[in-house]
Amino acid sequence: MQSTPSTDEKSIHAAFQLNHHNDKSKGFTLDVDITLPGKGITAVFGHSGSGKTTLLRCIAGLENPSHGHFTINGDTWQNDSIFIPTHKRSLGYVFQEASLFSHLTAEGNLNYARKRSDKRVSTDLYNLAIDIMGIQDILQHYPHQLSGGERQRVAIARAILIQPRLLLLDEPLASLDHARKQEILPYLERLGSTLDIPIVFVSHSIDEVARLADYTVVLNKGSVMAHGTLTDVFSRIDLPFGFGDDTGVVLQGEVSERDPEWHLSRIAFSGGELWVRDRGDDLHQSVRVRILAKDVSLALTPNENSSILNKLEAQVTDIGPDSDEAMSLIRLKVGSEYIIARLTRRSVAHLELTLGKTVWAQIKSVAIAR
Amino acid sequence: MTFTEADISAIWLTLRLATTVTLLLLVIGTPIAWWLARTRSFWKAPVAAIVALPLVLPPTVLGFYLLIVMGPSGFIGQITHSLGLGTLPFTFWGLVIASVFYSMPFVVQPIQNSMEAIGTRPLEAAATLRAGPLDSFFTVVIPLAKPGFITASILGFAHTVGEFGIVLMIGGNIPDETRVISVQIYDHVEALEFSQAHSLSGAMVIFSFSVLLCLYWFQRKHSAFTPRAIHSSAKD
Numbered sequence: 064m065q066s067t068p069s070t071d072e073k074s075i076h077a078a079f080q081l082n083h084h085n086d087k088s089k090g091f092t093l094d095v096d097i098t099l100p101g102k103g104i105t106a107v108f109g110h111s112g113s114g115k116t117t118l119l120r121c122i123a124g125l126e127n128p129s130h131g132h133f134t135i136n137g138d139t140w141q142n143d144s145i146f147i148p149t150h151k152r153s154l155g156y157v158f159q160e161a162s163l164f165s166h167l168t169a170e171g172n173l174n175y176a177r178k179r180s181d182k183r184v185s186t187d188l189y190n191l192a193i194d195i196m197g198i199q200d201i202l203q204h205y206p207h208q209l210s211g212g213e214r215q216r217v218a219i220a221r222a223i224l225i226q227p228r229l230l231l232l233d234e235p236l237a238s239l240d241h242a243r244k245q246e247i248l249p250y251l252e253r254l255g256s257t258l259d260i261p262i263v264f265v266s267h268s269i270d271e272v273a274r275l276a277d278y279t280v281v282l283n284k285g286s287v288m289a290h291g292t293l294t295d296v297f298s299r300i301d302l303p304f305g306f307g308d309d310t311g312v313v314l315q316g317e318v319s320e321r322d323p324e325w326h327l328s329r330i331a332f333s334g335g336e337l338w339v340r341d342r343g344d345d346l347h348q349s350v351r352v353r354i355l356a357k358d359v360s361l362a363l364t365p366n367e368n369s370s371i372l373n374k375l376e377a378q379v380t381d382i383g384p385d386s387d388e389a390m391s392l393i394r395l396k397v398g399s400e401y402i403i404a405r406l407t408r409r410s411v412a413h414l415e416l417t418l419g420k421t422v423w424a425q426i427k428s429v430a431i432a433r
Numbered sequence: 434m435t436f437t438e439a440d441i442s443a444i445w446l447t448l449r450l451a452t453t454v455t456l457l458l459l460v461i462g463t464p465i466a467w468w469l470a471r472t473r474s475f476w477k478a479p480v481a482a483i484v485a486l487p488l489v490l491p492p493t494v495l496g497f498y499l500l501i502v503m504g505p506s507g508f509i510g511q512i513t514h515s516l517g518l519g520t521l522p523f524t525f526w527g528l529v530i531a532s533v534f535y536s537m538p539f540v541v542q543p544i545q546n547s548m549e550a551i552g553t554r555p556l557e558a559a560a561t562l563r564a565g566p567l568d569s570f571f572t573v574v575i576p577l578a579k580p581g582f583i584t585a586s587i588l589g590f591a592h593t594v595g596e597f598g599i600v601l602m603i604g605g606n607i608p609d610e611t612r613v614i615s616v617q618i619y620d621h622v623e624a625l626e627f628s629q630a631h632s633l634s635g636a637m638v639i640f641s642f643s644v645l646l647c648l649y650w651f652q653r654k655h656s657a658f659t660p661r662a663i664h665s666s667a668k669d
Contacts, residue, residue, distance in 0.1 A: 125557055149560035150569075156561035162554050166576040175572070179563035225562055 073101035075135045075229075075261060079121040081128035093117050093128070093285040099278060101136045104255045104262045106276035106293075108269075114285040115265040116159065119231050122263065123156050124149040135229055135261070152229075153181050155222030159233045159265075161214035163206040169217045170202040176224040184224055192220040195250050195257070212243035216250075223258065230254075232264035236271060244271075251275055252433065269309040273297070273353050273432045298401035300383040300392040307386055311355035312402050313432060318348050327372075330429075334398030338372045339429045351433040356392060356405035358427040363414060365423050373426040377402065379416055395424055402426075440633055442609055443617035450525070450613060451593040454532040458540040458589050459582070461533065466544035466581075467574070485538045492535065496602025499531050503603075523605045528613075531603040532593050539588040547581025548574060580655040584648060591644045595637075 078096040093114045099105050107115045120126045122133060124140065124147065133141040140147045163172050173192070177184045193199055196216040206214055215235055222230060235251070236244045252275060255262055266272050272279060273293070280290040281302060289296050298312045316332030321341055328341045330352060337352060344350060365374055380401070381394035391411045393404040402424060416422070436444070469481055487495060503509045503521040510520045521527035555577060559569035575582070597615040604611030606620065614633055621630035 123561060125560070148565075149557070150563050150565050154561060156558075158554065158558065162558040164555060164558070164573060164577075166579075175564075176562050179568075181563070221562070 073136055075099040075101050075263075076132065077118070077122060078130070078132040079118065079128045080130040081117065081121060081126060083117070091117070091285060093121070095282070095285075095287050097280060097287055097290055099263070099280070099290075100261070102259070102261050103277035104264065104275050105278040105280065106272040107263060107265045107280045107282060108272050109267065109282035109288075111267060112284075113282040115267075115282055116233055117285075118282065119156075119233050119263065119265050122229075123154055123231055124152055138228075153227050155225045155227040155230045157215070157218050157222050157230075157232045157235045159235075160238055161206065161211065161218055163214055163217055163221075165206050168203055168205055169198060169209065169213075172206075172217055172221050173202075173224055176221045180224055181226045181228075184226065188226070189224065191257075192223045195223075195253060196220040197250070211238045212240075212247065215239060216247065219250075219254075223254070228260055230258070230260055230262045232262065234265050234267070236266075236268075248274060269306055273313050274351075275433075294400070298394065298403060300381055300394050300403055308357055309355065310357070310385075310392065310403060310405060311353055312400075313351055313353050314400055314402075315349065315351055318344050318346055318350060321346060332398075332400060334400035334402075335375050337375075337426070337429050339431055342431060350431055353430045353432045354402055354426055355428075355430075356403040358429075359402060359404035360425045360427070361393065361395075361404055361406060361410075361414060361416070362423045362425055366425070369425065371425045371427060373429060375402070375424045375426065377422055377424045379418055379420045379422060382411065382416060382418070395422070397424065436632060437629060439608065439612075440617060440629065443612050443614050443633075444636075446525075446609060446611075447594055447613040450528060450532065451590045453529050454536055454593045455540070455586055455589045457529065457533055458536060459586065462537060462540040462585065462589075463544060466541045466548055467570070469541070469545045470548035484541050487535045488538050492596070492598030493602055495535060496531065496599045499534065499599075499603055503527060503530070522603055523607060523611060525610050528600060528604040528611050531599050532596060535596060535599050536589050536592045539592045540585040543584040543588065544578060544581045547578040547584075551577045580652070583651060587644060587648050587651075591641060595641065
């Protein structure tokens with residue numbers, strides 16, 4: 064650890080250049096230079112083979128890049144003259160597949176971390192970690208007696224107990240089935256809000272990213288295609304690879320009204336209001352909603368004779384191609400926010416959509432991501 | 434099956450030799466096995482070949498060279514002489530040194546194999562849990578390689594008990610000093626004491642068979658229990 068942490072430097076700077084000359088891959092180059100927020104959850108997103116895991120391994124000091132710079136909130140872990148080895152970096156790491164020690168029970172694995180923790184582990188924290196991950200009943204089991212999901216939850220608890228200044232998660236949910244994912248996701252959300260440390264997680268699932276991340280880095284073939292807040296990145300239509308059917312924006316809002324008669328909640332965001340099904344959220348609770356581009360259709364007039372609940376007045380700011388040749392992506396400005404509509408190119412021509420034109424966005428469905 | 438006093442003393446000497454050699458080999462062989470398991474150095478193949486030499490060399494060849502090196506004008510001989518230890522050939526410790534070389538591959542190879550089977554993932558996990566290299570070696574590598582250590586101990590011990598050629602070259606035939614079971618049997622046969630030879634030989638057959646049986650039982654039990662933490666490290 065080079066310098067003392069200072070609170071006004073809450074940021075992470077990561078720059079790595081690395082060439083892999085594997086016999087199986089034709090050679091892979093990672094070349095990134097990004098600054099990330101020093102708090103909250105950052106998602107590193109990309110297709111498989113985009114270098115997500117390699118980037119995370121570079122941050123952890125598990126790779127040997129030809130050039131590497133890493134500072135976190137004022138501490139330098141790596142630069143041209145410094146290379147702090149992994150075991151001296153204040154990080155927690157959850158590997159893609161279970162990495163529990165097979166000769167130790169779940170509890171033994173937790174104690175391995177507890178003994179080596181950066182700070183003394185209080186009984187409260189120990190119990191909290193076990194509690195958050197719901198692993199009370201399996202502490203005496205050996206890893207080979209646990210299911211994939213259980214092993215991963217133990218691994219996450221183990222990483223928490225080391226009390227790191229940075230938590231790295233490499234597709235922590237990849238080996239789990241859908242039901243188990245739904246079960247762990249809330250735990251991960253809680254992790255972000257309970258632990259006051261930055262979390263960087265790797266994912267190829269848009270749903271996970273939309274739900275968990277505050278900040279997003281999009282990687283493609285080893286380079287950074289886009290990075291920014293989740294809302295910004297998800298409202299771009301110019302990324303070189305489309306999200307396909309999953310293209311859609313994420314908006315941050317808050318519950319402004321609850322309508323018990325129709326079981327609906329009104330969500331206010333800076334661009335207007337949206338009605339969603341009432342999930343039982345409290346008034347003024349902040350929520351994150353996701354609007355998929357395929358669920359947005361456009362009309363030139365506010366059509367009152369329609370079942371569609373949410374209609375927003377919007378301005379066309381961008382028209383771009385979709386990965387599907389028949390489709391176009393339309394970026395619309397609603398207040399200070401953006402939404403994306405995915406229309407056939409024929410409809411674009413038919414409506415004579417041009418930049419700056421005012422339209423009515425009819426939103427067929429809004430999902431609450433969080 | 435009866436043993437003469439000389440037989441019993443040969444048996445004790447053999448057990449003492451085999452125990453000493455096994456313990457020494459676990460201490461010397463473990464770092465060698467670890468280095469061989471992890472290194473990508475050019476020297477890996479040459480070192481592995483040297484360790485494996487006793488598997489193919491006649492014991493007389495190894496014994497011959499050791500005799501020269503440890504003899505009064507040899508390199509080791511001069512060192513031991515100047516230390517006031519005399520020369521090592523035809524002593525118990527000379528025999529120990531020869532046996533360490535001769536049984537080396539039987540200890541190094543099983544340990545190396547089980548260390549290689551651990552893979553890199555548990556070590557990386559240990560590093561992310563603040564375990565330094567030495568810490569993770571003792572808390573992760575050794576426990577996970579335990580089956581290899583057990584196999585190595587059994588094979589190292591049994592192989593030392595079964596030595597003959599190298600004992601004759603280096604140790605000769607000195608009661609209580611270098612006259613181990615195999616030499617004792619040879620003496621009995623030379624003297625046409627077949628019933629004595631039968632007793633000792635029979636005991637050796639039973640011993641060796643039991644050891645190997647235990648070993649294979651152990652390995653069978655552990656083949657289903659070898660480190661689970663081995664996963665191909667999926668590069669993304």
